[in-house]
Amino acid sequence: MERNDGMKALVKAQAAPGLWAERRPVPEVGPDDVLIRINKTGICGTDIHIWNWDDWAQRTVPVGLITGHEFAGEIVELGEDVTDLTIGQRCSGEGHLIGKTSRQSRAGKFHLDPETRGIGVNEPGAFAEYLRLPAFNVVPLPDAIDDEIGSILDPLGNAVHNALSFDLVGEDVLVTGAGPIGIMAAAVARHVGARHVVITDLNPDRLALAGQVADVVPVNPMEEDLASVASRLKLKQGFDVGLEMSGSQAALDQMVEALVMGGRIALLGIPPGKSPVDWSRIVFKAVTIKGVYGREIFETWYKMIAMLENGLDVRRVITHRFPVADFEKAFEVMRGGSSGKVVLDWR
Numbered sequence: 001m002e003r004n005d006g007m008k009a010l011v012k013a014q015a016a017p018g019l020w021a022e023r024r025p026v027p028e029v030g031p032d033d034v035l036i037r038i039n040k041t042g043i044c045g046t047d048i049h050i051w052n053w054d055d056w057a058q059r060t061v062p063v064g065l066i067t068g069h070e071f072a073g074e075i076v077e078l079g080e081d082v083t084d085l086t087i088g089q090r091c092s093g094e095g096h097l098i099g100k101t102s103r104q105s106r107a108g109k110f111h112l113d114p115e116t117r118g119i120g121v122n123e124p125g126a127f128a129e130y131l132r133l134p135a136f137n138v139v140p141l142p143d144a145i146d147d148e149i150g151s152i153l154d155p156l157g158n159a160v161h162n163a164l165s166f167d168l169v170g171e172d173v174l175v176t177g178a179g180p181i182g183i184m185a186a187a188v189a190r191h192v193g194a195r196h197v198v199i200t201d202l203n204p205d206r207l208a209l210a211g212q213v214a215d216v217v218p219v220n221p222m223e224e225d226l227a228s229v230a231s232r233l234k235l236k237q238g239f240d241v242g243l244e245m246s247g248s249q250a251a252l253d254q255m256v257e258a259l260v261m262g263g264r265i266a267l268l269g270i271p272p273g274k275s276p277v278d279w280s281r282i283v284f285k286a287v288t289i290k291g292v293y294g295r296e297i298f299e300t301w302y303k304m305i306a307m308l309e310n311g312l313d314v315r316r317v318i319t320h321r322f323p324v325a326d327f328e329k330a331f332e333v334m335r336g337g338s339s340g341k342v343v344l345d346w347r
């Protein structure tokens, strides 16, 4: 069997910047697991933190770990107790491995389980020819979703979770941060029926990409302030809903300023550290803020697949594709900060 000679994997082999291509044993599956042969993987901002070996990565990621958590592949082996999946099934999957004992899990709110561990961050990941995953985490892919889109369902899921946090039908929506996740959230807002979707970024490449992926109004706040954008679009008071996808304090300040009284903010961007917030402004505007982490397991997956089957098109957010042998080039492109999603081909 070819699997006997092990598998190729991208490993955090040293406590230093970089990832290393190494051979590792193919994981053995437990009774409730499946083995997935990986076809495509997406590179995430998280993988860049791990590559760069920044403070967060040093505190979080064990040296020797197989990295990566965005994937699509095919089931090649079933644990002995797995009855509801089949060999050959194309799939992606939820990379957050949850416990089953917390109050939240027992209430069915799996995405709020405090014991969550992430593949490619705390547990062996998907940048490998094979991935072991609990069958519970597997998300089968319909024929309409190919492996390339399958490999970006994790970040699309972040975008969907965030965008569906508040009712967007007929609303005027402000997205701050046109990274891949912000752009996909803007596309989702448009798809579900927002009236105007404005997206901000300081990087012209990112704004151009946003315009190519979705029918949105790209704005560089250094060049045009949001009050003038609002009046150009004939908004009476401001934006109804804000989706914060940059992690920038300046962007959050601008968002609060540009919202209507009683506006709502779904906060997904992660600021680098503590940042001062003008809370009185938030109180006087009666703004609701919701922190959004990960994906709702599995409601976000259900909605995302349904929307993709019904015309949501985010393919153009994938700007680069590389064979895994060229992973160093792929990471270089991602680290440049102007790309959309970068996908690695493992076959």
Ligand code: NAD
Binding pocket: 044, 045, 158, 176, 177, 178, 179, 180, 181, 182, 200, 201, 202, 203, 206, 221, 245, 246, 247, 248, 250, 251, 267, 268, 269, 270, 271, 292, 293, 294, 295
């Ligand atoms: P990214 O870094 O590719 O995109 C962020 C974008 O924000 C960049 O294009 C940057 O130019 C832009 N930006 C910076 N300052 C800005 C400002 N003042 N105004 C407008 N735009 C500004 O990140 P991504 O992969 O698209 O992820 C988006 C954010 O979500 C990041 O902060 C990331 O850490 C976070 N994230 C959160 C979760 C979660 O579960 N909550 C999951 C994944 C990523």
Ligand code: ZN
Binding pocket: 044, 045, 046, 069, 070, 154, 155
């Ligand atoms: Zn990711």
